[in-house]
Amino acid sequence: MSSTKIxxxxxxxxxGKTGRIWTxxxxxxxxxxxxxxxxxVTLGLGITGMRDYASWGIYISNFVFFxxxxxxxxxxxxxxxxxxxEWRTPLTRISExxxxxxxxxxxxxxxxxxxxxxxxxxLFLYGRLQSPIMWDVIVITTYLTISILFLYFPLLPDIPxxxxxxxPGSRVQKFYKFIGSFxxxxxxxxxxxxxxxxxxxxxxxPVALAIHTVTSWLFATTFRPGWDSTNFxxxxxxxxxxxxxxxxxxxxxxxxRAYKLEAYITDKHFNNMSKVVVMLALLYLYFNINEYLVxxxxxxxxxxxxxxxxxxxxxxxxxxxxxxxxxxxxVVVLLFPKGRxxxxxxxxxxxxxxxxxxxxxxxVTPTMLSPFLPMYDVPESYHHYIPTWEEWSITIGSLAGxxxxxxxxxxxxxxIPIHETIEEMEHxxxxxx
Amino acid sequence: xxxxxxxxxxxxxxxxxxxxxxxLAGLAGCTPHDPFTNEAKKENVQxxxxxxxxxxxxxxxxxxDKAYLKPTEEIPSISNMAERMGxxxxxxxxxxxxxxxxxxxxxxxxxxxxxxxxxxxxxxxxYPMQDxxxxxxxxxxxxxxxxxxxxxxxxCPVDATFKRQDGIVGIDADRCIGCRFCMAACPxxxxxxxxxxxxxxxxxxxxxxxxxxxxxxxxxxxxxCDFCPDMARKGELPHCVTAxxxxxxxxxxxxxxTVTNGSETVRFSELIRDRSGYRLMExxxxxxxxxxxxxxxxxxxxxxxxxx
Numbered sequence: 001m002s003s004t005k006i007x008x009x010x011x012x013x014x015x016g017k018t019g020r021i022w023t024x025x026x027x028x029x030x031x032x033x034x035x036x037x038x039x040x041v042t043l044g045l046g047i048t049g050m051r052d053y054a055s056w057g058i059y060i061s062n063f064v065f066f067x068x069x070x071x072x073x074x075x076x077x078x079x080x081x082x083x084x085x086e087w088r089t090p091l092t093r094i095s096e097x098x099x100x101x102x103x104x105x106x107x108x109x110x111x112x113x114x115x116x117x118x119x120x121x122x123l124f125l126y127g128r129l130q131s132p133i134m135w136d137v138i139v140i141t142t143y144l145t146i147s148i149l150f151l152y153f154p155l156l157p158d159i160p161x162x163x164x165x166x167x168p169g170s171r172v173q174k175f176y177k178f179i180g181s182f183x184x185x186x187x188x189x190x191x192x193x194x195x196x197x198x199x200x201x202x203x204x205x206p207v208a209l210a211i212h213t214v215t216s217w218l219f220a221t222t223f224r225p226g227w228d229s230t231n232f233x234x235x236x237x238x239x240x241x242x243x244x245x246x247x248x249x250x251x252x253x254x255x256x257r258a259y260k261l262e263a264y265i266t267d268k269h270f271n272n273m274s275k276v277v278v279m280l281a282l283l284y285l286y287f288n289i290n291e292y293l294v295x296x297x298x299x300x301x302x303x304x305x306x307x308x309x310x311x312x313x314x315x316x317x318x319x320x321x322x323x324x325x326x327x328x329x330x331v332v333v334l335l336f337p338k339g340r341x342x343x344x345x346x347x348x349x350x351x352x353x354x355x356x357x358x359x360x361x362x363x364v365t366p367t368m369l370s371p372f373l374p375m376y377d378v379p380e381s382y383h384h385y386i387p388t389w390e391e392w393s394i395t396i397g398s399l400a401g402x403x404x405x406x407x408x409x410x411x412x413x414x415x416i417p418i419h420e421t422i423e424e425m426e427h428x429x430x431x432x433x
Numbered sequence: 434x435x436x437x438x439x440x441x442x443x444x445x446x447x448x449x450x451x452x453x454x455x456x457l458a459g460l461a462g463c464t465p466h467d468p469f470t471n472e473a474k475k476e477n478v479q480x481x482x483x484x485x486x487x488x489x490x491x492x493x494x495x496x497x498d499k500a501y502l503k504p505t506e507e508i509p510s511i512s513n514m515a516e517r518m519g520x521x522x523x524x525x526x527x528x529x530x531x532x533x534x535x536x537x538x539x540x541x542x543x544x545x546x547x548x549x550x551x552x553x554x555x556x557x558x559x560y561p562m563q564d565x566x567x568x569x570x571x572x573x574x575x576x577x578x579x580x581x582x583x584x585x586x587x588x589c590p591v592d593a594t595f596k597r598q599d600g601i602v603g604i605d606a607d608r609c610i611g612c613r614f615c616m617a618a619c620p621x622x623x624x625x626x627x628x629x630x631x632x633x634x635x636x637x638x639x640x641x642x643x644x645x646x647x648x649x650x651x652x653x654x655x656x657x658c659d660f661c662p663d664m665a666r667k668g669e670l671p672h673c674v675t676a677x678x679x680x681x682x683x684x685x686x687x688x689x690x691t692v693t694n695g696s697e698t699v700r701f702s703e704l705i706r707d708r709s710g711y712r713l714m715e716x717x718x719x720x721x722x723x724x725x726x727x728x729x730x731x732x733x734x735x736x737x738x739x740x741x
Contacts, residue, residue, distance in 0.1 A: 044652045045611070046629035052554065055613040055626055115611020115626065115653030119591075122610050126591040133590035133614055223584055223620035223717050371622045372714060373575065376560050379553045 003422045010414040010421065011165055013259060019407075026404040033397015036390040037112060045115050047390050053375055054368040054385035059113035061360040062395050065243070066106035066402070067140075067215045068236070068356065072244025073099025073147050074208035078201040087272055089424060090264045090416045094251050095244070096151045097415075101405035103144045105398045110136075112394060132221050135214045143211045146204050153197050156183045157190075157419035172412070212240045219363070225302040226367035229295075235287040239356065242280040246330075246352030249273050251406075253346035255415050264416050267342060274340035277352065281331045288323065306370035314384075315366050318358055326355015473501035511666075513605070516644040519597025524722075525660055526600070527576065528683040528692050528704060531728035534559070534572040535679065543676030544658070548647050549633045554625040556658040557673055561735075570735045571728035574681065576673065577602060577623045577658035578713065578721030585615035585624065594655070600687075600722050601660050603644045609654035616655060620717055624657045660684075670695055679732065687722075 015023060040047055050057045076095035080088040111117050127134050159180030166173040183189060216236035219227040229235070252273065256265045295303045296311070310319045330348040333339040339348070365385050369375075375383055387395075409415075469487075473480075481500040489495050541557045550556055556576065563570040579602045585594050586602060593608035594615050616624045631650040638649050645663040647656055661671035669675075674682040675695055685692030685701060692701045704710065710724040 044629045045626070048628075051628070052616070052625050053622065055616045113612070115613070115655075116609065119608075119610045122591040122593075122608060126593075126608065128590060128592050131588050131590040131614070133588070133612060137590075218614070219617075221588065222614075222618040223719075224617065368617070372620045373558075373560060373622050375622075377555060377558050382553075 003425075006422050006425065007161060007165070007418055009261070009263065010416050010418045011162070012411055012414055015411060019258070019411075023404070023407055026400045026407065029400035030397050030404060033394045033400070036393040036397070039390060040112075040394070041117065047388060049385055049387045049391055051382040051385075052378065053371060053382050054365055056113070056364050056368060057385055058361060058387050058391055058395050059109055061357070061364045062398060063106050063109045063113070064215055064236075064360040064363065065357050066102045066109065066398075067212055068240035068243045068360070069247050069353075070099040070102035070106065070143070070147070070244070071208050071212055071237070071240040072248055073150065074204045075241055075244055076248060077150055078204045078208070081201050082205075087269060089420050090261075090269065091248060091252065091273070092154065093151070093413075093415055093417055094255060095248050096147065096154075097406050097409050098244070098247055098251060098402075099147045100144070100151055101402040101409075103140060103147060104405070105402050107140055107144070108401075109395075109398050112398070132214065132217045136211075136218060139207065139211045139214050143204075143207050146200055146207060150197070150200050150204065152179075153193050153200070154417055154420065155413060156180055156193060157185060158414055158417060159183055160185060161418055162413070175412075209237055212237045219367075223372070224367050225370050225372070226306040226363075229291060231287060231290045235284075235291050238280065238284045238287045239359065242277070242284045242327075243353055243356035245273060245277045245280050246349040246356065249277060249345050249349035250353060253342055253349070255410070256342070259410075259415065261416060264421065270342045270345045271337075271340045274334040274345045274348070277345075277348070278331050278334045281327045281352070285323075285327050285331075288327070302370075302372055306366055309366050309370065310362065315362060319362055322355045322359045322362060325351050326359060327352075469497045469501040473498070511643075511645065513607075513644065516662075517595055517597065517603070517605070519599035519601055519603075520662070520665060521598065522688065523599040523665070524687040525579070525665065526685055526687040526692065526701060527579075527660070527723045528685075528701065528710065528726060529574055529576075529723060530681050530683070530708075530726040531571050531573060532726065532731045533679040533681045533733075534574055534728075535733035536561075536572040537678065539676045539678060540574060540673035540682065543672040547661070547672045548656075548659075549631060549637060549650055550625070550656075551627060551629070551631055551650070556623070556625065556656075558623075569728070571731070572735070573725070574673075575621060575623065575713070576723060577660070578621050578719065578723045579660060581720035581722065582718060584618040584620065584717075584719060588614045588618045590614070597662075599662070599665075601662055603659055603662070604647065604654070604656060605642075605644050606647070606651040606654040606656065607642050609651075611653040611655070613655065620714055620719065621721075624655050626655050627652050 036047075048057060048059075072095045076088055077092045081092075111120055114120065123134070123137055127137070129135075159176055160183060163173055163176045163181070166176060213233035213236065216232040220229055220232040222228075249270065252265050252269060255261060292307070292310070296307050299307065309315050330352050333344060333348050339345070369383070369385060478500055480498040483499040484496045485499050485502070487495055487497055536559050538559055541555050541559065544550065544557050545555060548556065558575050560573045560575065561570055562573045579600055581596075581600070583594075583596055583602050586596050589595075590612065591608055591610055593606075593610065594602060594604045596602055611626070613626060616626060627650055630652045633649055640649055642649065642651065643663070645659070645666065646661075647659050650656055664671055670684050670693070671682075674684045677694070680694040680696060683692035683694045683697075683699070683701075683704070685698075687701060690701050691698060692704065693699070704726070705724055708726040710726050712721045712724055714721075
């Protein structure tokens with residue numbers, strides 16, 4: 001393939017009809033979420049379904065979900081890079097933009113969950129290091145910064161191509177020039193950039209593990225039956241890698257269809273990513289068995305109510321669907337070569353992602369509703385947690401927000417690195433001949 | 434120079450006014466003119482002709498026109514810092530005698546009334562408890578445990594909930610960001626959240642927030658039982674203690690080794706020793722300041738009198 005063909009294939013394209021409808025739909029969802037958030041700020045958190053017992057709800061499970069899916073950035077860009085996985089190039093930018101937008105909305109949704117969002121600055125004025133929330137604030141900011149750099153540095157070589165191919169004097173071109181006209185593509189610059197990326201890919205791995213471990217500690221450091229677990233860090237990290245990999249499979253399929261990238265995101269990528277998903281799903285299943293079998297075997301009094309609600313009680317439908325549809329079915333399907341073709345892999349990716357969202361809900365809510373002292377002397381509504389439509393709107397709005405960021409990003413930048421792709425094609429030529 | 438804030442704790446702005454006043458009062462001692470008149474003349478206040486007599490700091494009686502006197506704003510009697518520090522030389526402790534409780538909920542009523550707790554929420558909950566199927570059921574009132582190793586304080590990111598030197602765990606609703614981490618961390622489920630705008634009289638709404646009264650309650654913040662430190666400062670008992678007709682609650686100071694329910698005063702150590710006092714969920718290591726006396730030789734049979 002010639003470099004001009006690659007460039008024209010990968011350059012960001014204008015929205016077609018579907019693209020415009022999709023973007024408008026996302027904006028609509030975001031606006032609806034914003035309206036409900038306005039309502040929540042003026043009327044208080046009473047408009048949500050949360051009450052004194054279930055004082056954390058889908059906002060927090062959504063936060064954990066965002067943190068989880070953002071881990072994919074480090075998995076694909078850093079871990080694959082360091083382990084020398086060759087086929088990762090077309091997936092790096094996809095995973096990195098998923099990471100950046102997810103972590104951005106993770107920090108937004110945590111402010112949404114606060115009863116007093118206007119006091120957000122108190123975290124910096126009066127912050128105390130012994131609170132796991134402060135650890136989360138620190139580690140999320142670090143991860144967001146590193147992820148943006150990880151997105152930005154590999155983007156630089158593509159910017160001259162973008163400037164060349166955009167309308168002279170247009171606003172888009174000015175924007176490209178603003179973010180990258182210092183990039184001349186000299187050997188020295190390439191060397192600096194390469195070193196920077198190398199350093200970041202080593203740095204991001206501990207930070208990525210820390211971000212999700214710290215998020216698990218938000219729960220594990222409390223005195224609650226279902227969260228009182230030393231397994232939580234590893235359990236969360238393994239689950240995060242799984243949902244991230246599932247998310248990338250879904251994104252790969254969508255981008256391939258929407259931008260006709262069949263030549264770049266090939267069946268081989270689906271095949272390989274599916275194998276990664278199988279491995280991660282098995283790993284997550286292993287940690288799930290650790291998480292539930294050990295306390296269930298002993299069935300201590302405090303754990304009893306919580307575990308019963310998961311296995312046979314109120315949450316059992318959701319629990320078993322998340323385990324079976326979100327983990328076991330994808331493993332079984334993706335074990336077969338036919339299941340690793342793009343479309344079935346895409347479907348399994350969707351199952352993994354949706355299963356993961358509900359798994360986060362199952363981590364938060366049933367525990368809140370299984371306190372040490374019984375729920376007594378409270379109104380009926382305190383015994384259950386049913387999210388209100390406002391709460392759903394805000395949550396869906398935040399999910400739409402991440403998709404909107406990704407959509408706008410792909411409108412402006414090539415979702416597959418142009419420069420790197422050209423370089424790889426040129427490098428691989430002499431080897432073949 | 435003596436730090437005025439240590440003697441008369443005032444908030445910074447009010448302290449500035451106070452120092453100004455003190456300086457003016459000092460001037461009054463060495464000049465025959467009273468400072469009120471001079472200051473008022475500067476601000477062009479018209480005299481009303483009605484004079485009031487005042488005692489100056491040096492003991493002289495001065496006459497000032499009534500129009501020259503300015504009403505002061507509501508000043509909290511104790512500063513936020515002093516409220517966070519707590520009462521020196523005290524360590525409050527509560528003993529709840531389970532053999533006396535008949536679930537009248539007078540404690541709850543009095544507490545909710547005094548602290549403007551929202552409808553359907555209670556700081557004090559009275560649980561029907563039973564250890565095992567074959568053991569006797571009993572009523573167990575629970576307040577905030579004011580733990581010595583409080584999980585809520587550990588997890589608070591902004592120091593909105595804190596431990597005072599007198600053992601009380603307080604909440605600063607002006608500081609709270611409403612993250613509800615303390616509610617998740619508390620194993621005793623004593624914390625409540627102001628989900629909606631609290632319905633309170635305008636007069637209470639206008640008061641400056643005080644940690645010691647936990648009033649006025651504020652939307653989007655956490656609140657809970659505070660052992661009524663404002664009452665302790667006055668040398669009185671918390672509302673739940675005085676409201677209980679059966680003397681279930683004993684309140685006192687562990688350093689004095691005395692607790693009282695208003696009519697009986699007993700040695701805390703002897704009470705705990707002789708009646709086999711215990712604390713809730715000791716295995717969690719939170720070290721509560723609330724002790725329970727087992728429900729033996731009960732004064733009342735176990736039945737729900739409120740519902741019957």
